[in-house]
Amino acid sequence: MRLYHSAGSPFARAVRVALRETALLPRVEELEATLRDPASRLLPHNPVGRVPTLVLPDGTALTETVLILDHLDTLGAPHRLLPPAGPARWRAQAALGRVIGLLDGIAVWNRELRRVPEERSPAVLALEEARANRVADALEAEAEAWALAGPPDAPRIVLGCVLGYAERRHRVWSWRQGRPKLAAWWETIAARPSFTDTVPPLSGI
Known part of the structure; x- marks a missing residue:
């Protein structure tokens, strides 16, 4: 492959x-x-x-x-990324959908900021910033439920990559402010070799 x-x-x-x-x-x-x-x-x-x-x-x-x-998950790995069919899978897919939605919104926000200033939409910028903060606040409130107990699953991997993107390539978003539990969670997952081996380059935004 x-x-x-x-x-x-x-x-x-x-x-x-x-x-x-x-x-x-x-x-x-x-x-x-x-x-x-x-x-x-x-x-x-x-x-x-x-x-x-x-x-x-x-x-x-x-x-x-x-x-x-x-x-x-179909390739026989010892660690599954999502549970098999059943309630646990739906819960994991719901969590994954939330963090993918967060990432989609940040991507739109980031692309808008890469336009020349006179072509940027203040409405789009305000909408995506509000969306990102709303989701991050919910994640802060749920931080204990996201704690790692072994290798991370798909929702936790994607969330770690979202926050890593904010750290390196979308630094305009002060996602850590007022969210100490989420920040501590990210510090833990970001230290894993899988994350340190795939750190994205810094961006000017």
Whole structure:
């Protein structure tokens, strides 16, 4: 299998962290791809041009983070990312949906900030900042429930990547302010080798 990724993408980082936490990394070749590039080596496999893209041995390309994480659970790893069918799975999927939603909103916020100032939408910026703070406040209140008890599952991996993105590539968001429990949680997960091995580059935002 081949995983096409970008070093700055938190969506791709979640898959890269998961590969390390499940001990599946030796079965996958990680290939960094350029984005928004008509010559990108990713495009023959995924014409949409987005990462992560996991190319399976039969040539099938999986192109969404949640879909890829779900697929990894079919490969016989000793550590599952999501529980099998049942109430625990629905709860985990609900938590995963929340943090993916947080990441989607931050991505919109970040892209808006990358526009020249006169083209930015104050309404979009205000909406996404409010959304991010609302979700982060809920996570602060639930911090004990997110505590690690062994290798992280899919929701915790994605949340760690969201906050890592805010630390390195969306620093305009002061997510730690007023959220000491969430900050302490992130410090713990960020120290794991799977996270230290996939730290994204710093951005100017």
